[in-house]
Amino acid sequence: MGIVETKNLVFEYIRRDEEGNVEGITRAVDDVNLSVGQGDFIAILGHNGSGKSTLAKHINAIHYPTEGTVWVDGKDTCEDANLWDIRQEAGMVFQNPDNQIIGQVVEEDVGFGPENLGVPTQEIWQRVEESLKAVGMYEFRKYSPNKLSGGQKQRVSIAGVIAMHPKCIVLDEPTAMLDPNGRREVIRAVRALNDVEEITIILITHYMEEIIYANKVFVMDKGKIAMEGSPKEIFSQVEKLKSLRLDVPQVTLLAHELRESGLAIPAGILTCEELVASLSAIRRRRGWG
């Protein structure tokens, strides 16, 4: 069994009026079967309201399934006895860092998680140092979090999760507010955690260029998994992605437009090097012809 498994997962929000009568039911997650192996880098895409955040919140037992089952490291999230293990093993980083920071000083905030796990003091400091260095915030360790900008706070939040030494980190649009450099640093840190520490990554994002490193991409629409495959397979389908309110990286879009204009470029180009190589091949062929 993988680190995260879901079987026929359904989640419904019940909307009630002021008297508590049921006004309607919204099915936010609809029959999702997901299998994530230990050490995988998974990306989940989907437009606003497609159900991806609701799905993510099942992975560390913030939401419980209405129907179906979710297992984290083989443990059913519905069983109370598993709750603490699951919350430590599957860390979560949310979009808005202001909702996640509680410490008066950056290093205290990062140490809060391991402290609650009962980690010895000396090791807490080690973990705080490693975690802050991993996100490039070590020089700010003595700062008050409310003196930091949004992007800096987000990196502190990520450090706070890393310090818990989770097996799996779920990041729900962690870069939505960062500048290009901040985004690069966060994604680089996330990739390093995946490559070096073999922490499983589940990345939810609206930035298409962030997912090209994933082993597998899921695209959600109306609570269901609408597409699933490698980044190349997903990005080969430019029109389908657009119909799901999504997009492709600029290099993929340019390659697609050139294909539409009649150039023989393969579908699903993900990097600048690939595009340059295939244009060079076309030029050589034309030169010889």
Place this chain on the structure above:
Amino acid sequence: MSIILDHVSHVYEAGTAMEFAALKDINLVIPDGQFIGLIGHTGSGKSTLVQHLNGLLAPTGGNIYYNGADIHDNDYNKKELRSKVGLVFQYPEHQLFEIDVFSDVCFGPKNLGLDKKEVELRSYAALKQVGLEDEYFYQSPFDLSGGQKRRVAIAGVLAMQPEVLILDEPTAGLDPKGRDEILDQIARLREETGMTVILVSHSMEDVAKYVDRIIVMNKGQVMFDNEPREVFRHYRELEEVGLAAPQVTYIMQELKKSGFDVDTDIITIEEARRAILDALK
């Protein structure tokens, strides 16, 4: 008519251990009707700068003039300034609070002391300008999707009928289609009304596509102030301060290195497509 910043500085907590100069000697002229992109890494002073433009923050040095009057003169009407210079904060939907969408948009113009009919006409027009359908007007704003909430919040500022609209990362957290829809609507609105728009953004691709002028902030100073094409020519300096050129510009650089005869100052996909097709002819 314009906004002029004359040697504007802002120091937070001057005289304490936490003293921090967020703006250092800024000189800018913002004429009517421009579409300006304001970029800079987190902490570069962008947000501090825009909060000076409608008087939310007062400079600790220098002066700000709106249409020729110093906005920090004792007899200057700040309330009027704030209706003329509309500021849409990051995640503006967190500020929605009313019982339904229409009442929320009415809140701003109502506080300008306008009569009820004028308030409602303006609010209706503003909701139409952001492309929200009538069926949502009497729903709770909290039942809407992220993109719709964002539009309601923008409509709340538009209903004040500002001459200058400042948007601080208006597309953060929206899906790609939602991003394009909001920015297209803002661009259309600017064409129709001729208002000045200042877009604070972290997306170089968006800035390249929409604005006529880019102001780059770094460490509280203006680093570049020019047309997008000219600014992105300095991509190496931009990278040093945590920014970048649009992805497509890098593609053109790589093609040039591989011997293709293309311009390297291209900043949009459409230009790139045409240049590549020409180079392969």
